[in-house]
Amino acid sequence: MNRQFEAWLRSGETNLLSLRLERESYIFLRLPKRPGFDYLFAQRQYRGDGALRADDFEYAGIYNAADGLVYDADYALIHAEGLDDTLAERSKGNLLKRLKQDVRALVERRVAGDRGNLAICELTDARSLERLEQYRKYRAPSAARELILGGLTPEDAGFSCHYRPDQWTEDTLLDYLADPLGYAEREAARFWANDGHQAEMLLDFLAHDALAAEYEKLAEDAENPVHTVRRIMEAVAFTDAKTVTVTIHKDGQDFTFKTEASVLRRDCTNTYGTWYIVAADRREFERRFGRSAEYAPGEIVRITYARKVLYEAEN
Template identity: 30%
Template structure:
């Protein structure tokens, strides 16, 4: 801190002090305290350069943060008061923490069970046919390949453009504000929540069907898992089509593809593209079921197992 910490917090805690003079280099500064309510003060800063008085006709005081008497914590501390970036916690960071906490609280309150629908609940559009035809297959693939969080209700809450009173409530009474916002969200979004629970039920059924059905998806997932967390640019693929086989080099990131597409030859090096044409003919497409082994140097990352049957 530019100002001695005890001096600053003595000023912030004293309801009878409204101005604090201090110097920063050759600047004369004046920190002004304005009470929003009994628990919250807003701070403003006047600065006078080259030892001038900070009071100057026509000048405006700059916003200099918020102080919570309940938490005894100063947020959005301006650079004029600190000498290290890690000395500051911003209001924006608190709002992000708050949004995450509310999202988690909503999910816990819903707990994958339908919620009551009241007159406060917002109307929603009927998009069940679209979900079943288009969104469900995509979501099922994403869940099957690792995004299992979607198999349970997940709230997506973010506090947007909060009023000053709402910010003060969040700073001073975080848990109470989390509970109040979660309950308010559930009341207003009850229909949307119940619709998502219906979608989640279909999603679980589809993922269970994919898990129980051996095929291309299983091979694709096993390949994706074999390179997960590995720091490498390219790997070697031993591929087999019928009685013919060869080894090609491909970018490791190309093997993370979750859709039904083949592994693009443009993610292979030039000799590998030539080798594919020479061995299997033009327009050859390489799919997960064609991959027999994946290696990186001498390390074997993946080997096709007999139980992974072809599509």
């Protein structure tokens, strides 16, 4: 923090501060908001350093006397060279993120991964039951696939709290700055006491049950193409190749072509498109198999790069 600026803040003086920085000049004034907190206002100038009658003093931030820091600084102040390089860390957006993280951690600690610690043991409202059914039908299968492809298990996707804080008001922001931990604890208690949030937390456990069931089905189905896709992704993931050579067996014939490696590093869902095949090979692919044809993971026989075999289909 600029020493002159810091000294003025800590002094508690109500006189104006004229501060010349490398690229601009500021005139600051402070107004007490509540004990321990001052609102800062500033006039910014790029020429000269005196007050201008036609310019307004604009809100610049909140000074917290307890720690000597400025919070919720405006954009210009954050980017004022030579003033305080740490201002961005204490923006109101970052403070909101910190509150969200702290409250979620408190709630998750109270739940401790055990649904028996919740205040309810079953879902009764229609909206939550519908959300659970929709998750079972549509999201659980795709989420289980993502776990398989990522080399993860349902244990890696345990309970998580979904607390979302309200936007700051004049009072709540100051209350938080006065006692961040106490404020987070009060928010966690308020969240816990809400029946809707209790249902939301139980829903998270029940959704995890559905995910685990789908994962088990996929993991035990050795013939499911997802396992082939995973092996292909893993084989290409750790090479810096931009293009690789792929050999497929399709419609009773072998065909070798070059394609961008990036398409093989991600989930194809069902088949790989031909858009990423180099132009000459793509034309030959279309001549052999048709313009709308694609190739499936199970049709890939071999993938090579610089004469090195990256992947070979299992017999």
